[in-house]
Amino acid sequence: MTDTQDTGTVADGNPVAPTGTRTAADVVTPELVARLTRAVVSSGGSTANHTPFTGHKLADLPESGPEDVATAFERARRAQRAWAAEPVRRRAAVLLRFHDLVLARQPEILDLIQLETGKARLHAHEEVQAVAVVARHYGLAAASYLRPKAHTGVLPVLTKATELRLPKGVVGHIAPWNYPFELSAGDALPAFVAGNAIVMKPDTKTALTALWARELLIEAGLPEGVWQIVLGEGPVVGPAVVAHADYVSFTGSTRTGREVAQAAAARLVGATLELGGKNAMLVLRDADLDKAAAGAVRGCFSSAGQLCMAIERLYVHSSIADEFLRRFADRTKALRLGTGLAYGADMGSLVSQQQLDTVTRHVEEAVAKGATVVAGGRPRPDVGPLFYEPTILDGVQPPMAVCTEETFGPVVSVYRFEDEDEAVRLANSSPYGLNASVWTRDGRRGRAVAARVRAGTVNVNEAYAAAYGSVGAPMGGMGASGLGRRHGAEGILKYTEAQTVAQQRIMPMGPAFGLDDEQYARVISGGMRVLKALRLR
Template sequence: MKLRSVNPATLEVISELETTPVDEVFEISKKAQEAFKKWSSTTIDDRLKLLKKAKEILYETKDEVAKLITLENGKPILESYSMEIFPTLDLFDFHIKNAKKVLKPRKVRSQIPLFWLKRNYIHFEPLGVVAVISPWNYPLLLPIAPIISALVAGNCVIFKPSEYTSLIGLKIYEIFKEAGFPENVFNIVIGFGDVGEALVNSEVDKISFTGSTKTGRIIMQNASKKPIPVTLELGGKDPMIVFDDVDIDLASSAAVWGAFANAGQTCVSVEICYVHEKIFEPFIEKVVEKTKKLKIGNGLDPDVEIGPINNEKQLKIIENQIQDAISKGAKVLTGGKRIFPKDKEGNELRGYFFEPAVITDVNNSMLLMKEETFGPILPIVRFKSEEEVIEMANSSEYGLSASVWTRDKKRAQRVVEKIKSGSVLVNECVVHYGDAKAPCGGVKSSGFGRVHSELGIYDMVNVKFESFDFISPYRLWWFGYDAKLLETIKNAINFLYSPSFVQRLKSAPSLAINLFRKNESKV
């Protein structure tokens, strides 16, 4: 079957690709399992050498990769560098500098004195073959995090990019192949949902999925049949909370960028802006003014700030949400419709362009207040008090990210602690996903598990406890139960855990006598 890679700005076909036959996916997973036997026994130093090489190749080809991202995904070329290349190189750096320390076995001493003769360790072992299934909105950054974490931990990977950004997926594959990763250690499958389904049901030991909540639930159901672990980074309805003590000019610029960067197609973008009633009108005025100035067009133009929606399916979702909101009384202050901007030569672009929209008079019956929009729509809602806005923000079924804007440090801390979300930023938004040391993930219907940071690496391992005992002559807790042993156990409990110091002293002599007296009746 053929898959067409299309430029969303011009609707021109960039390339036609052969999809991976569904019946071959299982065989690919079997070969990966075989490769795992050898790959998992390689040293962390050997894996890091290959990772360094992959990073060097990405850096050397960054201009080619950035252009390909803009061609196939549609985002402005500046964002291809700032929101894809930049943080991806940082992810490589983080793993290269920290993975060895993170994965180093740890010696653990028991809290219980009876176990002090044992030598205990925590080891971090690879899981096996990890399926990484990623979306089209950040086709380089989003898959790279779990891919790197999985590989450096000693796993093999099968990567399925979105059908809308398969060329970028193939470029990632080429980079790792050129870096020298052994055959069948890093694999790629290309195709539509049937290929993804085949991958989920193949011989994999872990699934890392980024995408819609609906698909994530299906994947979790399939994974539970084996069962195997899953990491799910799903939809979001991220609130931006703006209090009345902010710099309105600063906060309004944040709202415009946070809502409309990558044409709003960002997991952690600002999806709803809650503004205190005292500054509601001037804040909206600023947001509308700045939104109208945004330059829309082909992302290859370095001056363009808003590129196209990536695909027609997503465009229809955005249009449907706008129409639903208007039918229920919402007021569109600017934008909110499909447009056909002109390029530098004056030619009309026929791609999936949508004019960024600022909307007020919204209510919770509207789709854009309940469902993830994933597009350039910013509903702005008035609030009166801190308590009210926290309740509003937490009413969503999602909990991926949030931002709080205020100059009051104590208020900021109070609100942050009460927001139910995987991350909360104060006087900033979105950018934490570009920080390799910031763990990213959600709660509620936004999923579970984490990518980035050491937690992203631990997400790709089996945490194995190992205990060695070559000294203890016998074990007090083994069979041979009698009244004397019962008294010894009671004294041990009193000695270790009694809140009374006197009680501890009283239990010590009897415990010492019986603890080291060998019980001949032991089984």
């Protein structure tokens, strides 16, 4: 595979990008594979991963079994104790060095992300941005999040109460294939800086990316034993990770997420679950149509729609629907598909035959039941074996599968609404609640509508990046889209146990100084009235 093979627009498939000379073999060398895979805890067996661009094998990877998972947790627990003893600022310094290394060596990771996921390079760069932002944020803010906090004691002055934050221990982290750098390293960074170790099971399809991230973080100063990696089939290795973990972080399907939640609950350990979505975009009647159309292209077709926050339902006010759809379709038809390890293509490949089959089934069934293809609607084997055109469907309605099921591909359905109440009702009609988008020229109006949409993040005049990139604020799902949050205070405190240390001074919490029980009760009752009057919490 060359750096930029033939790429084409949705409309005509003509070549639009120059041809380069770099090949997959130049990037994924035997030396690189041998170096990275040494980190995998494996007692035997192997499996292969392939590039979606061509279907050719990239590497043979070691496989882990349940006994290897147990070994990985043993190693991680030994390393975690020493790591947790390091001062927070020393742990945070590792993240800041990692930030600089990621930016300095981004061509390496961009190549790996593209080869393993099939993404366009610009979409791969979103992962570089996301990881760097998270590393900077927690590198600079972790000490503040984790510092001991004083609270008002039960008896002010006499009782000193302090909240401490202790690491959970060893986090079991199960990462997906669609954002293999951001959802492996990016999610791991707050756990590490909080003093935890991690046993991670990345998806085998994109394991080289996660292994590269581990190597770079170790170069930044993370002790090797603190990040253990196991590989293998999800039904085999995943339950073993959950069975040993002190806390579980999982990103994946809602179906599997329910199983993870049940297994974690049975052991009384916590879990963060980012699951599926059927995200809605609302284009209000006063929206800037050009900006909204450009935003819809980003929201629907980034990473070929294989993004948990991607827009799959597009609601447009009926008075502007036809004109908006024309502008959106024109932009969609002009998108360039490509396999290149360089900037230039607008959209890349789907990751697997399973994803391609789902996309094809949703589109074909919708058309058979009366939907209209406004743009796209075809696989593109002329570009690569797993390519599918960015597709806009009009006239979608139940019981079409694309109406309610998560497609996780470059397909969006357009619907019309008459007023904002109807738009909000339609947006909230899904059991999912991960991300949403509202477009209007009136920011105050947009924020008011956003507050009525039941989703963990809602972007006004942007599709997903504004909320996701604001890492000081929490991000996560409602309803069938998951539990817990990443980013912000919740994104790091979830990896800790809160411990209250209370010191009592001068008098005990009971009768003293010659008071009998009744006198003590009167004194305490009077004191409680005074504390309320003083509004002491």
